Ligand SMILES: [Ca+2]
């Protein structure tokens with residue numbers, strides 16, 4: 001799975017026509033307007049009207065010819081709905097989107113899977129830009145989830161899936177920032193099997209018996 005940058009096009013067009021003037025394609029009405037830093041004269045932003053309706057819909061922020069980030073209103077409703085971030089080599093490293101399409105960025109997808117084959121998607125469930133949920137996919141199949149349920153910046157809940165079936169939900173029940181001390185295990189059809197716990201943190205889990213074994217929180221519920 002890969003996501004090409006939508007901003008590279010505008011940049012390529014501008015550089016082809018030469019930075020310094022407003023670039024317009026007469027047949028389509030597409031327009032790209034460069035902005036320069038008053039003091040250094042460096043190119044700092046390209047504003048584009050990609051669909052030629054007379055309204056700007058795409059902005060690329062640059063340091064000279066190097067793109068830093070981009071913003072676009074791809075559905076032309078007047079609100080930004082796509083954000084792109086580039087590294088020092090101008091490679092696209094993250095794509096931001098808005099789950100409610102209300103102009104608030106709350107989801108970040110990496111453009112390609114990491115070396116371990118997993119594609120990372122991060123969410124700000126509180127929509128405050130703090131990334132409190134992380135999903136890892138192999139192809140289109142969810143494999144791992146990590147969550148910071150109390151917004152202290154530390155992961156305290158982990159889920160492991162096999163073939164999209166939840167097999168394990170683990171918790172740092174003390175919210176101590178340490179590894180999980182309690183786990184809920186499910187069979188290969190997602191049916192509850194048992195709970196085990198490691199209350200003293202020595203890495204050895206023992207099965208919890210009786211009423212204590214009820215899942216701490218039902219899987220999939222965010223609190
Ligand atoms: Ca437009």
Ligand SMILES: [Ca+2]
Nearest residue numbers: 073077079081
């Ligand atoms: Ca929009």
Ligand SMILES: [Ca+2]
Nearest residue numbers: 148150154156
């Ligand atoms: Ca936490």
